Amino acid sequence: MATYSTNEFKSGLKIILDGDPYTIVENEFVKPGKGQAFNRAKVRNLKTGRVVERTFKSGDTVEAADVVEVEMQYLYNDGEHWYFMDQQTFEQLSADAGTVGDNAKWLKEQAVCQLTLWNGLPLSVSPPNFVTMTIVETDPGVRGDTSSGGGKPATLETGAVVRVPLFVQTGEVIKVDTRTGDYVSRVKE
Amino acid sequence: MSAPGVSGLARREWRPAAGLEVLRLRARLLAMVRGFFAERGVMEVDTPILSSAAVTDPHLDSFATVYAGPGTGGPVLYLHTSPEFPMKRLLAAGSGCIYQIAKVFRNGEAGRLHNPEFSLLEWYRLGFDPLRLIAEVAELVTLLLRDRIPLQAPEYLSYGAVFERYLGLDPHTATVAELAACATAQALRAPPGMPPDDPTPWLDLLLSHCIEPRLGQGRLSFIYDYPAAQAALARIRPDRPPVAERFELYLDGIELANGFHELTDAAEQRRRFERDNRRRAARQLPPLPVDERLLAALEFGLPDCAGVALGLDRLLMIAAGKTCLRDVLSFPLERA
Numbered sequence: 001m002a003t004y005s006t007n008e009f010k011s012g013l014k015i016i017l018d019g020d021p022y023t024i025v026e027n028e029f030v031k032p033g034k035g036q037a038f039n040r041a042k043v044r045n046l047k048t049g050r051v052v053e054r055t056f057k058s059g060d061t062v063e064a065a066d067v068v069e070v071e072m073q074y075l076y077n078d079g080e081h082w083y084f085m086d087q088q089t090f091e092q093l094s095a096d097a098g099t100v101g102d103n104a105k106w107l108k109e110q111a112v113c114q115l116t117l118w119n120g121l122p123l124s125v126s127p128p129n130f131v132t133m134t135i136v137e138t139d140p141g142v143r144g145d146t147s148s149g150g151g152k153p154a155t156l157e158t159g160a161v162v163r164v165p166l167f168v169q170t171g172e173v174i175k176v177d178t179r180t181g182d183y184v185s186r187v188k189e
Numbered sequence: 190m191s192a193p194g195v196s197g198l199a200r201r202e203w204r205p206a207a208g209l210e211v212l213r214l215r216a217r218l219l220a221m222v223r224g225f226f227a228e229r230g231v232m233e234v235d236t237p238i239l240s241s242a243a244v245t246d247p248h249l250d251s252f253a254t255v256y257a258g259p260g261t262g263g264p265v266l267y268l269h270t271s272p273e274f275p276m277k278r279l280l281a282a283g284s285g286c287i288y289q290i291a292k293v294f295r296n297g298e299a300g301r302l303h304n305p306e307f308s309l310l311e312w313y314r315l316g317f318d319p320l321r322l323i324a325e326v327a328e329l330v331t332l333l334l335r336d337r338i339p340l341q342a343p344e345y346l347s348y349g350a351v352f353e354r355y356l357g358l359d360p361h362t363a364t365v366a367e368l369a370a371c372a373t374a375q376a377l378r379a380p381p382g383m384p385p386d387d388p389t390p391w392l393d394l395l396l397s398h399c400i401e402p403r404l405g406q407g408r409l410s411f412i413y414d415y416p417a418a419q420a421a422l423a424r425i426r427p428d429r430p431p432v433a434e435r436f437e438l439y440l441d442g443i444e445l446a447n448g449f450h451e452l453t454d455a456a457e458q459r460r461r462f463e464r465d466n467r468r469r470a471a472r473q474l475p476p477l478p479v480d481e482r483l484l485a486a487l488e489f490g491l492p493d494c495a496g497v498a499l500g501l502d503r504l505l506m507i508a509a510g511k512t513c514l515r516d517v518l519s520f521p522l523e524r525a
Contacts, residue, residue, distance in 0.1 A: 007297070029300025032401075033437070033447045033498075034421045035248055035393040037298070038380065055380045055398065057390075058297070 242480035245465035288312035448497030
């Protein structure tokens with residue numbers, strides 16, 4: 001079993017706590033001049049995304065988590081699982097709805113995604129930062145009407161809904177920032 | 190054209206981490222410290238960094254180095270973690286009040302507020318009780334921060350009173366179960382491996398996580414009368430409960446200084462060294478050579494005195510408005 005000493009703590013280090021994989025977000029060495037030293041760490045649960053604080057006695061060891069980030073191509077969804085392929089080895093693996101979560105709406109076939117794997121199994125799926133998608137439905141906006149300011153909702157081919165400017169119409173292809181869900185621009189095919 | 194052989198990393202890291210304006214401020218503060226003590230007739234001294242004896246405190250890790258030449262009883266020499274022992278030998282030899290600005294070394298300590306090598310200002314005042322020394326510390330620190338940090342009048346709280354104020358418990362009588370319950374109530378998850386029978390690490394945990402960040406907000410906070418178990422080299426006053434005549438200074442939630450009404454009893458000092466070494470053994474740490482020359486000096490007679498050590502780099506950090514020690518060190522560990 002691989003372990004890390006608290007002396008090796010730094011942000012990004014992957015460790016096991018209570019059986020779950022975590023990544024260290026922040027680590028502070030806390031020591032009174034006379035007395036016990038501690039490492040006070042902010043850690044993110046890689047399954048739930050929750051950030052919590054944990055304290056360790058300095059010098060103690062914790063179990064290392066076999067967590068890696070890989071790039072894989074999204075293939076398809078069979079209604080239950082999302083399938084991804086390693087573009088070098090052609091190895092495939094699947095992720096369930098709990099793992100893909102909200103990001104499902106940004107997954108377009110052939111997109112290259114970032115997968116976090118723990119012991120070879122996916123923990124999370126991150127879509128590319130920018131995706132281009134076709135609008136399948138949006139109200140025909142009235143040209144020159146700027147009173148609503150924030151634009152109008154548009155449904156994309158994956159079911160994602162984003163706000164777009166009034167001049168953008170059904171059938172057009174747009175670029176979206178998946179981190180914020182914001183419309184970026186129209187894309188000429 | 191760049192010279193061959195120099196790595197890209199070295200090319201980025203040869204420069205000092207601290208800005209030159211911070212280094213100038215450091216020089217000014219050091220000059221003020223020397224002026225402060227010159228005015229009061231306190232003599233500057235200089236004691237060795239290397240010693241054949243080491244501090245036995247289980248929470249301090251001395252660097253050890255190997256001496257190759259003639260002239261010592263053994264090849265291992267320890268880098269001092271504070272100049273306390275030789276300064277006390279000077280006091281016993283009749284030096285009168287003394288101070289020292291020393292580089293000290295603590296293995297394993299690195300972080301936002303720690304560097305394994307740092308500057309300590311340590312001074313001893315004959316005939317001072319802790320209150321009088323606290324007043325002098327306040328005077329010096331206020332002077333050094335004048336025109337840089339606005340400070341309200343200092344506050345003085347006993348160790349018992351800070352726990353009472355911030356956590357509603359009595360640190361002198363609380364059981365481990367009560368301290369653990371208090372941590373839980375503060376949403377603080379105790380680390381694994383905390384001892385079930387020793388309250389001291391639990392007090393350290395609560396103090397460092399729940400109390401320290403709230404101390405010294407806009408003013409100097411002095412904490413005094415520590416539990417006897419945390420006496421280190423301080424005298425124990427036989428009150429009920431007995432308390433160590435030890436104090437600490439906090440500013441902006443940062444520990445700046447630690448002082449003692451100095452223990453002068455050689456037999457008691459030897460018992461504490463031996464107890465430290467037993468605690469080291471219990472933690473699978475090697476025992477360390479006790480400073481017999483210090484014990485001999487105490488036996489000869491250490492005059493009644495109070496002493497304090499103040500972290501100069503941390504003080505400079507606050508004076509410079511920085512939040513990281515490395516921002517005020519010319520070459521912190523990563524660049525040393």
